[in-house]
Amino acid sequence: MHVKSFNFAFKLLDPLKFEAHVKTNTYLKQGDRLLKLTGVERSFTPDDALDFDLEFGDVIQLTFSDVVRGSFECSVMDFDLRGLVVKVYDCDILGKKYKLFSLYSAENDLERLYADRLVRLTPINERISRLAAKLGLNTSSLSIL
Amino acid sequence: MERSTITEEIGFPKYSEIKDLTPEKIGEISRTFMSKLMPKVNEDYKVYLTIPPDLKDGEKLITHTLSTCPHCYSLLTATVFEREGKVYIRKKCPEHGEFEELYFGDHSLYEKFRKWQHDGKGIWTPNVQTSSLCPYNCGLCSRHKSHTALLNLAVTNRCSLRCWYCFFFAVKAGYVYEPSLNHIRFMLREARKMLPYPAVAVQFTGGEPLLRDDIVDIVRIAREEGYHHVQINTEGIRLAYEPDLAIKLREAGTNVIYMSFDGVSPYTNPKNHWEVPYTLEALRKAGLGAVLVPTVIKDYNLHEIGAIVKFALKHSDIVRGVNMQPVSIVGRVPKKEREKLRVTIPDVIIEIERQTNGSISRGDWYPVPSVAPVSRIVEALTDRPRFELTTHFVCGAATYVFLDGDEIVPITRFVDVEGLLHFLDETAEKIKGGSNKYIAALSVLYKLGRFIDTSRAPKRFRSKRKFLKYIYNILLKHDYSALGEFHYQALFLGLMHFQDPYNYDVSRVQRCDVHYAMPDGRIVPFCTFNVFPEFYRDRVQKAFSYTIDEWEQLTGKRLSEEVYRRDIKKLLSGEAYRKAYEGIVDVDSIPYEEHVTASKRFGIPVSE
Numbered sequence A: 001m002h003v004k005s006f007n008f009a010f011k012l013l014d015p016l017k018f019e020a021h022v023k024t025n026t027y028l029k030q031g032d033r034l035l036k037l038t039g040v041e042r043s044f045t046p047d048d049a050l051d052f053d054l055e056f057g058d059v060i061q062l063t064f065s066d067v068v069r070g071s072f073e074c075s076v077m078d079f080d081l082r083g084l085v086v087k088v089y090d091c092d093i094l095g096k097k098y099k100l101f102s103l104y105s106a107e108n109d110l111e112r113l114y115a116d117r118l119v120r121l122t123p124i125n126e127r128i129s130r131l132a133a134k135l136g137l138n139t140s141s142l143s144i145l
Numbered sequence B: 001m002e003r004s005t006i007t008e009e010i011g012f013p014k015y016s017e018i019k020d021l022t023p024e025k026i027g028e029i030s031r032t033f034m035s036k037l038m039p040k041v042n043e044d045y046k047v048y049l050t051i052p053p054d055l056k057d058g059e060k061l062i063t064h065t066l067s068t069c070p071h072c073y074s075l076l077t078a079t080v081f082e083r084e085g086k087v088y089i090r091k092k093c094p095e096h097g098e099f100e101e102l103y104f105g106d107h108s109l110y111e112k113f114r115k116w117q118h119d120g121k122g123i124w125t126p127n128v129q130t131s132s133l134c135p136y137n138c139g140l141c142s143r144h145k146s147h148t149a150l151l152n153l154a155v156t157n158r159c160s161l162r163c164w165y166c167f168f169f170a171v172k173a174g175y176v177y178e179p180s181l182n183h184i185r186f187m188l189r190e191a192r193k194m195l196p197y198p199a200v201a202v203q204f205t206g207g208e209p210l211l212r213d214d215i216v217d218i219v220r221i222a223r224e225e226g227y228h229h230v231q232i233n234t235e236g237i238r239l240a241y242e243p244d245l246a247i248k249l250r251e252a253g254t255n256v257i258y259m260s261f262d263g264v265s266p267y268t269n270p271k272n273h274w275e276v277p278y279t280l281e282a283l284r285k286a287g288l289g290a291v292l293v294p295t296v297i298k299d300y301n302l303h304e305i306g307a308i309v310k311f312a313l314k315h316s317d318i319v320r321g322v323n324m325q326p327v328s329i330v331g332r333v334p335k336k337e338r339e340k341l342r343v344t345i346p347d348v349i350i351e352i353e354r355q356t357n358g359s360i361s362r363g364d365w366y367p368v369p370s371v372a373p374v375s376r377i378v379e380a381l382t383d384r385p386r387f388e389l390t391t392h393f394v395c396g397a398a399t400y401v402f403l404d405g406d407e408i409v410p411i412t413r414f415v416d417v418e419g420l421l422h423f424l425d426e427t428a429e430k431i432k433g434g435s436n437k438y439i440a441a442l443s444v445l446y447k448l449g450r451f452i453d454t455s456r457a458p459k460r461f462r463s464k465r466k467f468l469k470y471i472y473n474i475l476l477k478h479d480y481s482a483l484g485e486f487h488y489q490a491l492f493l494g495l496m497h498f499q500d501p502y503n504y505d506v507s508r509v510q511r512c513d514v515h516y517a518m519p520d521g522r523i524v525p526f527c528t529f530n531v532f533p534e535f536y537r538d539r540v541q542k543a544f545s546y547t548i549d550e551w552e553q554l555t556g557k558r559l560s561e562e563v564y565r566r567d568i569k570k571l572l573s574g575e576a577y578r579k580a581y582e583g584i585v586d587v588d589s590i591p592y593e594e595h596v597t598a599s600k601r602f603g604i605p606v607s608e
């Protein structure tokens, strides 16, 4: 199953000043632990727009139609894998730092099972516990995130 | 696609077979057709996300955005720029060439308005899978940024007028779209499920919604389903002849009648010029408020916009507001023709300033999202997501005015609106940052008075206590009857510029909060529903409609006989007619023949 991850820096002046830096770390569940994945980065193309929307349209409410308005530098990593995929988004939004999570099942389809939303963030421990429960792992095995 | 073709193609049952099922069952069946009815990339539209068009001499870049080709609806990148004090949008379709359109008629107002942009919290309960690019994935999808502020629900596509430009009504469309009561209940329920904030306001629209014999039941159902605000979008003609219907509608829970009103003369308002005085009388008797809704077209009625405001003020005992809608250009219109029609929000604001001799100036207007701090403070004080108005700043603007004797007094003359909104926003931020909310509430109460100069207020507001009480009740007690009471004292002036394929901006529609409930359970922004009717409005309504024969058999009515004929002589001779326009337009100076010609030219026959 094809899975994409995005790292980007985005700056906006109109209508308001806005700045976001997002780095995605991608993990695959293997047995009772998470394995960090590495890949080759390539440049973002308009063909990635829908995947970008799917990933960030609700999590940080940033869409392709937002990023075309400002300066947008984005690299994409492509993975071919099967199983449960955890994504950790290290975000710096207007100078504030956040760690957000999402969980995908990459089997015949790519299905998102869980995602944080910046506008209703609960404390990080709660979110890690929820993620661990969905992964069927102990919270201690998520300490690498 | 004819109704029969589309329904056969997707295997949809006859509407008469599902209409009487329970709302749950109708929903279950309808939802299974949702994905088949969605627009399809490369079949319905193409995506050309190439480099946006360059600037030309004398142009200054503002931003880039996504837009559409007015001919083939392909998704395109576009450039928004300033030239000679105005804002334009330009895009280039590889198949149909370059298009340039006025986007916002005054750059300084653009600069003022953009500072008020405030995004909503998104949609936590999307109705569809996110599977295509915006705006061809409605909706609402997980990307959408604003909850529904006003839900539109079309209850019929029948209409007894025959306006020359309309291709939407049943006779021309060739089918009757008229969802059953249970189907309407299903659609209302879908929008009530929305999180973070469910729909609370609904507008029944058409066609002409008052043609439905069960319109009173429809209003009642909306109330039963938890809608606090119900309005009906109508030309109002039936109310002129059946004043009792206004009483029934009010008793059932209608809050306001949204009435088309394009001008004060028969030339600019051939749709309902003659009936409006009687409709207003009926509403007066029923105690049911009206909002006048002019579509503003540059070479047609822009010159009357000041007179429309004065007409509303003259009837402010029953008219609660004027909601002006700069024209949205439908179909393929050459540039020269578009220039004769096109007005944008600043053009109307500046014209109102000119036509009211500065009584309502351009500085009195604020964009819709400027009121977001009011929601933010209420939310901070109550710890719950609250109703927010978070449209794009270009979409709408508003102000309040009061009549003080003969003088028009905008709210900005005695309330430091900007200072107040900033103060509320800062206080909300402090509460979010951990400040004690009870102390914050007290400080709001204590400091509110600083933003109001009652010596400059209309006489009835000279008591500071009374005015503060309104604001206190709205902000701190969340008592919206206070808002209603305030409305009765003031005239709301609003502007909403619905988009069209020429000036389309995806950034705007992604923030849209005026939505349509669709019969398949989708909720779709107004500016995709009506801008791409082939993909949304018409496609889905055809699928859920009766053939004309079916409908006629079912109801025993004949669609072709549903034609309104105007008795101009009788309408002109009534006392209400003369009184309504007195001091606004000299109706006696217009010869009878010109009344008749105006009506007929528009498409409404006259009984002579």
Ligand code: SF4
Binding pocket: B133, B134, B135, B136, B137, B138, B139, B140, B141, B142, B143, B144, B145, B509, B510, B525, B528
């Ligand atoms: S307009 Fe809204 S609902 Fe429609 S595709 Fe765009 S984000 Fe989704």
Ligand code: SF4
Binding pocket: B391, B392, B395, B396, B496, B497, B498, B499, B508, B509, B511, B512, B513, B514, B525, B526, B527
């Ligand atoms: S209906 Fe159109 S103009 Fe109004 S808020 Fe929605 S996108 Fe903007």
